[in-house]
Amino acid sequence: MTDIAPLSDDIGFLLTRAxxxxxxxxxxxxxxxxxxxxSYSALALACxxxxxxxxxxxxxxxxxxxxxxxxxxxxxxxRELITRRVDPTDxxxxxxxxxxxxxxxxVDAQRALASTQTNILSTLGDQGVRxxxxxxxxxxx
Amino acid sequence: MTDIAPLSDDIGFLLTRAxxxxxxxxxxxxxxxxxxxxSYSALALACxxxxxxxxxxxxxxxxxxxxxxxxxxxxxxxRELITRRVDPTDxxxxxxxxxxxxxxxxVDAQRALASTQTNILSTLGDQGVRxxxxxxxxxxx
DNA sequence: TATTGTTATACTCTATAACTATA
DNA sequence: TATAGTTATAGAGTATAACAATA
Numbered sequence: 139m140t141d142i143a144p145l146s147d148d149i150g151f152l153l154t155r156a157x158x159x160x161x162x163x164x165x166x167x168x169x170x171x172x173x174x175x176x177s178y179s180a181l182a183l184a185c186x187x188x189x190x191x192x193x194x195x196x197x198x199x200x201x202x203x204x205x206x207x208x209x210x211x212x213x214x215x216x217r218e219l220i221t222r223r224v225d226p227t228d229x230x231x232x233x234x235x236x237x238x239x240x241x242x243x244x245v246d247a248q249r250a251l252a253s254t255q256t257n258i259l260s261t262l263g264d265q266g267v268r269x270x271x272x273x274x275x276x277x278x279x
Numbered sequence: 280m281t282d283i284a285p286l287s288d289d290i291g292f293l294l295t296r297a298x299x300x301x302x303x304x305x306x307x308x309x310x311x312x313x314x315x316x317x318s319y320s321a322l323a324l325a326c327x328x329x330x331x332x333x334x335x336x337x338x339x340x341x342x343x344x345x346x347x348x349x350x351x352x353x354x355x356x357x358r359e360l361i362t363r364r365v366d367p368t369d370x371x372x373x374x375x376x377x378x379x380x381x382x383x384x385x386v387d388a389q390r391a392l393a394s395t396q397t398n399i400l401s402t403l404g405d406q407g408v409r410x411x412x413x414x415x416x417x418x419x420x
Numbered sequence: 421t422a423t424t425g426t427t428a429t430a431c432t433c434t435a436t437a438a439c440t441a442t443a
Numbered sequence: 444t445a446t447a448g449t450t451a452t453a454g455a456g457t458a459t460a461a462c463a464a465t466a
Contacts, residue, residue, distance in 0.1 A: 140382070140386045142323065142327060142386065143323075144327055145323045145340075148323075149301065149396065149411065149415070150304075150305050150392075150396060152415035152416065153294060153297050153415060154298040154301075156418040157294035157298040159342075159418060160291035160294055160295075161291060164291050174432090176433090179286055179292060182283065182285075182286045183286055186283060186285055186286065193447070193448065193449095194446085201299060202434090203435070203436085205435090205436085205437095205449070205450080205451095206433080206435095207448085208448070208450080228442080228443075228446095228447085229441080229443085229447095230443065230447045230448070231442095231447065232448070242281075248284055251289075259418070262414055262418075269414070270290065270411070271290060273403055273410070273411045274296075274297045275287070275293065277297040277300060277301070277403075278296045278300060317456085333425090334426095335423085343457090344458070344459085345426085346425085346427080346428095346458090346459085348425085349425070349426060349427080369424090369465080370464080370465060371423060371464070371466065372424065372425085373425070
């Protein structure tokens with residue numbers, strides 16, 4: 139007789155399940171701001187890299203294929219949350235920068251996200267959340 | 280000036296990213312067995328609940344909508360990895376049971392998964408993995 | 421009336437390949 | 444030739460609504 143390991147022990151399964159749960163909460167929290175989770179992530183990265191980051195770099199940090207970035211950035215650009223300018227020093231590159239309006243919306247979004255997330259994560263405690271964050275970073279890298 | 284929190288601190292973002300990474304590895308590991316990650320999960324649950332579980336319960340444990348279960352179970356049934364029988368005591372119910380072939384395949388699948396996952400999770404150590412599992416369980420529940 | 425399984429449909433996300441313009 | 448961005452397309456996953464059979 140061979141043993142079968144319970145699915146509820148599987149880290150991959152739990153990771154996906156927990157991720158789905160937080161993503162669903164984030165989706166709801168961001169909806170009033172007309173942001174999807176993806177759009178928010180792209181906007182947040184644009185705000186962080188105030189020097190202006192390329193779309194390839196954006197794809198890398200989001201863990202997406204560069205082809206998926208285009209529509210994402212198009213939308214944010216039309217809404218004037220970011221600008222997309224050709225880099226004069228290398229005309230193949232386009233530099234993404236958050237606008238002031240983009241920054242403001244990003245701050246609002248983070249405020250909305252924080253309240254829903256602390257709700258879900260409160261059972262872990264501050265220390266637990268820090269440990270979780272570090273474990274996840276090790277898996278991602 | 281308002282502060283913007285780095286995306287790489289966001290638990291939801293990290294969770295999704297780490298989940299995607301492990302799911303991609305699982306996908307590759309399961310492909311030779313003609314199983315997708317979803318199919319594997321359903322099969323594993325069928326193996327665990329040897330009493331026979333209903334599709335509603337399966338949906339619940341997988342975190343999916345019941346309507347998504349049908350095609351999933353159809354496929355496993357055609358391949359004779361599970362059986363689906365009407366419950367005589369309540370004819371609305373259909374009881375899912377793993378076949379012997381299903382169990383064997385599940386064991387093979389778990390063997391394939393274990394080797395790829397330990398690869399990724401080895402940096403965390405046994406203790407780290409246990410702590411991570413517990414934190415994820417708390418989020419899921 | 422409530423529940424289980426089912427079908428249908430629209431939408432989002434993912435994965436690839438091929439193209440253009442620049443270097 | 445190599446790289447950044449782009450377009451197109453097929454496939455997988457997600458979200459809802461409605462239906463038939465049974466309780």
